[in-house]
């Protein structure tokens with residue numbers, strides 16, 4: 001008989017692959033859940049709800065809370081948001097950080113990653129083609145690149161700038177007051193507000 005029952009073994013393997021969790025932490029999480037059946041049941045319900053009720057916004061790539069059929073996020077569904085300005089971010093957590101700062105009134109475009117030669121991620125692997133198309137069809141006047149100050153973040157900014165140049169849209173990046181190597185979702189609201197206000201036009 002196996003020391004660890006097969007269903008638990010499978011769960012441990014999955015948990016151990018999650019960001020921030022290694023095999024030891026996965027074990028701690030799983031054993032703690034097993035000791036509290038009500039917590040396990042609640043987790044099961046939450047996972048099922050998230051799977052059933054969350055979708056990806058078909059316009060911007062943000063999370064949408066209105067199910068999987070034609071999902072549209074809160075920002076895109078809000079008629080008060082400025083459709084002429086797009087803020088390009090790496091992930092959904094960056095939208096949360098920018099929304100907390102409360103200074104941005106336009107819409108977003110989530111890339112779902114950054115271009116990285118080292119990790120084999122090309123421009124077509126993130127939502128850059130969709131961005132170029134959106135700028136054209138939505139008559140966007142300004143694109144703000146709110147990507148991290150890492151090498152990959154800056155490479156991605158350059159690629160997007162090159163591709164948007166022929167469309168005559170204004171392109172700016174966050175001000176250089178951002179700490180080198182900083183991820184957007186780690187910045188406090190004050191720094192982020194200043195970085196956004198001091199954005200620099202690059203095209």
Ligand SMILES: [Zn+2]
Nearest residue numbers: 057060073076
């Ligand atoms: Zn959206």
